[in-house]
Amino acid sequence: MFHPDHIAQATxxxxxxxxxxxxxxEEVRTSAMIAELLTGWGWEVHRGLAGTGVVAVMGGAGPSIGLRADMDALPIEEATGLPYASVHSGKMHACGHDGHVAMLLLAARQIAIEGVARGKVTLIFQPAEENDGGARVMVEGGLFERFPVDAVYGVHNWPGLTPGRLVARDAEMMAAFAVFEIIVEGKGGHAAMPEQSNGVVAAAARIAAAVQEIPARSLSPLDPGVVSVTQIHTGSAWNVCPDSAALRGTARWFAPAAGDVLEARLSEVVHGVAAAQGCRARVDYQRRYPATINTAPEAMTAREVGAQMGLDITTAPPSMASEDFAFMLNAARGAYVWLGAGHQDGVIGEGNPGLHSAQFDFNDAVLPVGAEFWVRLVRKVTG
Structure with a gap:
């Protein structure tokens, strides 16, 4: 489908x-590069939505389709040792968004070569997928009012699947998530006389254990949910009982009712455990992303396109990780697709690092596969 020189350039x-x-x-350089390339190929380019977002349009009347690629990196110190490793300390493309951009650019070039005889294609290069909700900002900024689509699609490389495999579930793909911060406060004192202070450290430890058990005792085993404490900060000396501790973490779920249960029970458990240790507690609980839920007809379209390419259409359970493409799927029909990009099915670790690892690198072998999927999807939808 693609000229070898074009694949080499995309790489x-x-x-x-x-x-x-x-x-x-902060994707200023990235968005400028994208806009320059698309403009050169004849796309109608719009910049500034969500700050660094880029939207490009080609075509006219008829079916309309949106294709989305995320652009941002993560605050991780890269440890790949690659010749093209990050030159910016503490910043790294550890989730493959560099590959997502390159895939969509390669597809955009081919679509421009072929032309859009019927319908309209909208390319959405989205900032800030990692934690900051760039998709929400684009949608609230009028993305689909300014650039209406019949359906929107997103593709993510998936290291847990070998190349040649594709997953597009009819419903749940990725979980909703919230972040929380718990502050435990009490009377501090000398470590030799703990009876003269409150058990702040003991309360923090018990809270960490107790909140992580909430899904098992408050949700049905058939209704997934997870609470993870990822940080505990307290104390400054060997011989001092501290007067405060901070715990942070995330909660994940699919069903809205499950999210309500997790939020309510976390607050109850935290305050109860803190009180039992003679301490006080404050909880800051913030819901960030809704669940990523495909619409079944669009998921079927994605699977049909993959099958036409000869990909192995694979069944898989949804992931408890989260994705802000959910905001786009809340505003339009569409589907989120996992594209196999690993080296060994189901294995994450040495030799097959997972997403958000300091050793991760996008698998360039799947770049033309993902781009071909985009081109074929456009052909199928626009006819």
Missing amino acids: AWRHDLHQHPELGF
């Missing part, structure tokens, strides 16, 4: 993006 774009990662809402 070079990917390596350049990997070498120059930018965090959420």
Whole structure:
């Protein structure tokens, strides 16, 4: 489908993006590169939505389709040792967004070559997928009012699947998530006389254990949910009982009712455990992303396109990780697709690092596969 020189150029774009990662809402260089290439190929380019977002349109009357790629990197110190490793300390493309951009650019070039005889294609290069909700900002900024689509699609490389496999579930793909911070406060004192202080450290430890058990005792085993404490900060000396502790973490769920239960029970458990230790507690609980839920007809379309390419259409359970493409699927029909990109099915670890690992690198072998999926999807939808 693609000229070998075009694949080589797309790979070079990917390596350049990997070498120059930018965090959420800071993708100035990335968006400028995207806009320049698209303009050169004849796309109608719009910049500024969500700050660094880029939207490009080609075509006219008829069926309309949106294709989305995320652009941002993560605040991780890269440890790959690659010749094109990040030149920015503490910033890294550890989730493959550099590959997502390159895939969509390669597809955009081919679509421009072929032309859009019927319908309209809208390319959405989205900032700030990692934690900052760039998709929400684009949608609230009028993305689909300014650029209406009949359906929107997103593709994510998936290291847990070998290349040649594709997953597009009819409903749940990724979980909703919230972040929380718990502050435990009490009377501090000398470690030799703990009876003269409150058990802040003991309360923090018990809270960490107790809140992580909430899903098992408050949700049906058939209704997934998870609470993870990822940080505990307290104390400053060997011989001092501290007067405060901070715990942070995330909660994940699919069903809205399950999210309500997790939020309510977390607050109850935290305050109860803190009180039992003679301490006080404050909970800051913030819901960030809704669940990523495909619409069945669009998921079927994605599977049909994959099958036409000869991909192995694979069944898989949904992931408890989260994705802000959910905001786009809340505003329009569409589907989120996992594209196999690993080296060994189901294995994450040495030799097959997972997403958000300091050793992760996008698998360039799947770059033309993902781009072909985009081109074929456009052909199928626009006819």
